[in-house]
């Protein structure tokens with residue numbers, strides 16, 4: 001039984017419609033990975049979190065887990081499933097340089113007991129990859145090291161950067177900006193340990209599950225985000241692209257900052273007359289030190305006590321979290 005070296009799916013050459021199809025078993029790469037790599041064509045899959053959970057259950061409590069989360073969504077909802085975790089916050093390059101990594105690191109170390117450490121990295125910029133490699137050497141116990149986390153958090157890109165830095169091999173795993181690129185476990189042997197890439201956890205409430213590829217491209221930040229700071233008083237509304245309308249109400253002069261891709265337009269709109277955003281609404285009370293996260297898109301950081309009504313496309317679920325910056 002041979003597996004695709006890109007996504008881990010079991011290869012077959014009989015049914016073109018089924019996962020794992022390849023025209024050439026010798027090549028070791030499925031058609032889906034081949035077309036994604038060479039033509040940027042994406043074939044969606046109906047993977048669900050059952051597959052994710054099956055893999056998670058196989059992880060032994062002694063195994064070191066690299067919990068990979070991207071700095072924009074930063075979702076740690078499954079962190080407490082594991083006993084020995086090295087938290088890896090990826091895509092550092094898309095956040096302002098002025099953020100202090102050491103503060104973020106100590107914030108998470110204080111907050112969670114199961115963390116052996118926190119590394120803030122950028123695989124695409126090869127930032128802090130040597131440090132991460134050393135941390136793995138320090139904390140792994142001779143067994144496999146698993147990379148787990150949300151889909152699109154950058155697990156496979158991290159592995160590829162490790163392959164580039166520390167192996168003389170040109171066999172890379174498949175990466176893409178689309179959800180569910182990796183379909184099964186893929187093991188890569190480094191001289192000191194074996195890294196296991198895994199399929200990402202799918203978030204029911206993420207904008208990523210809803211948008212087409214052109215829109216996905218727009219909302220995925222490629223460069224350092226320029227946060228949009230909004231000074232406000234009383235009540236009003238803003239539009240974030242065509243994805244979110246946020247109505248706010250605040251007693252005193254205050255502000256909030258929107259962190260989304262630079263290609264997504266953030267603008268004020270008419271509070272009373274804005275009728276064209278006929279999406280379901282959700283109400284929140286937020287205060288200084290809290291963020292509202294819109295999974296797949298970004299987050300809004302508040303600098304005062306606000307009453308917020310979000311108008312969100314059906315299927316998108318926002319959440320409030322303590323701010324880490």
Ligand SMILES: Nc1nc2c(ncn2[C@@H]2O[C@H](COP(=O)(O)OP(=O)(O)OP(=O)(O)O)[C@@H](O)[C@H]2O)c(=O)[nH]1
Pocket residue numbers: 090091092093094121122123124125150151152153154155156157158174175176177178179180181182183198199200201221222223
């Ligand atoms: N800017 C930036 N983008 C990154 C970085 N790492 C990954 N990405 C991008 O994030 C997207 C997802 O990367 P993948 O490595 O495929 O993510 P994954 O976690 O393996 O996703 P699944 O296989 O679906 O679970 C791709 O478009 C990558 O180019 C990074 O350090 N910086």
Ligand SMILES: [Mg+2]
Pocket residue numbers: 155156157174175181182197198199200
């Ligand atoms: Mg992957």
